[in-house]
Amino acid sequence: MGKPDGRHRILATLCRVFLETVTSRIDGCLNADPDGGLLTWGVDFKMKTIEVDGIKVRIQIWDTAGQERYQTITKQYYRRAQGIFLVYDISSERSYQHIMKWVSDVDEYAPEGVQKILIGNKADEEQKRQVGREQGQQLAKEYGMDFYETSACTNLNIKESFTRLTELVLQAHRKELEGLRTRASNELALAELEEDEGKPEGPANSSKACWC
Incomplete structure (x- = not known):
């Protein structure tokens, strides 16, 4: 039985509902696996292992693009999501207004308790800004989400x-994680016990006769 290395992994499916995608920057700022991408109709798939609080987490990143022609396809991915980015373009008031619809879709199709973060992308295009930072903060507050402004060009907050x-x-999955830790600890103890029991016993102490 192999010994656990002390690193516990849970699967986190991170769906990004993008009107303007930052997928092109993931390779640079998160070092996503170069062969871990799979481009499908309306969905770009990547995988990445990151460390958070000493825990190795293997995440799947599904970029659903958010385009209307892909809605039927992408709604299927909501059901598998544990975390969702709702992203608008700060230089597009129209994309900001679409967030309300994406929130409605998430509430309808995503699992209960799914984690959400609101993202205002293209923060580097300040001269084209149509959506104020305060607007993003207020919307995030209304929906109980964290908020970041990001830039795929400068890696800001990616x-x-x-x-x-x-x-x-x-x-959100703390109990599940603690269960994994307990199981790994038990497996390690069992492995050590099995190794100890499998060792041959040393010869019994006996007096040695000396023949002169």
Whole structure:
């Protein structure tokens, strides 16, 4: 029986409902597996292992693009999500207004208790801004979500927002995580016990005769 290495992994499916995707930056700022991507109709898939509070977490990242022609397909992915980014473009008031619809879809199709973060993307395009930071903060407050403004061009808050969403997922699955830790500890103790029991006993002490 192999010994656990002390690193516990849970599966966190992070669906990103993007009107403007930041997928192109994930490889750079999160070092996603180069061969871990799978482009499907309306969905871009990547995998990444990150460490949060000493815990190794293997995450699946599903970029559903948020385009209307893909809605039927992407709603299926909501059901498997544990964490969701709802993303608008700060240079597009229209994309900001669409957030309310995405929230409605998440409430209808995603699992109960799914973790959500609101993202205002393209923060580097300040001169084109149509949605104020305060608007994003207020909307996030109304829906009880954390809020970040990000930039796929400068990496602003990309890693921070992914780490935070992973933390929220871990916190929501704390009991499951503790169960994994307990099971791993028990398996380790059993492995050590089996090894001890399998060792041959040393020869019994006996007096040695000396023949002169």
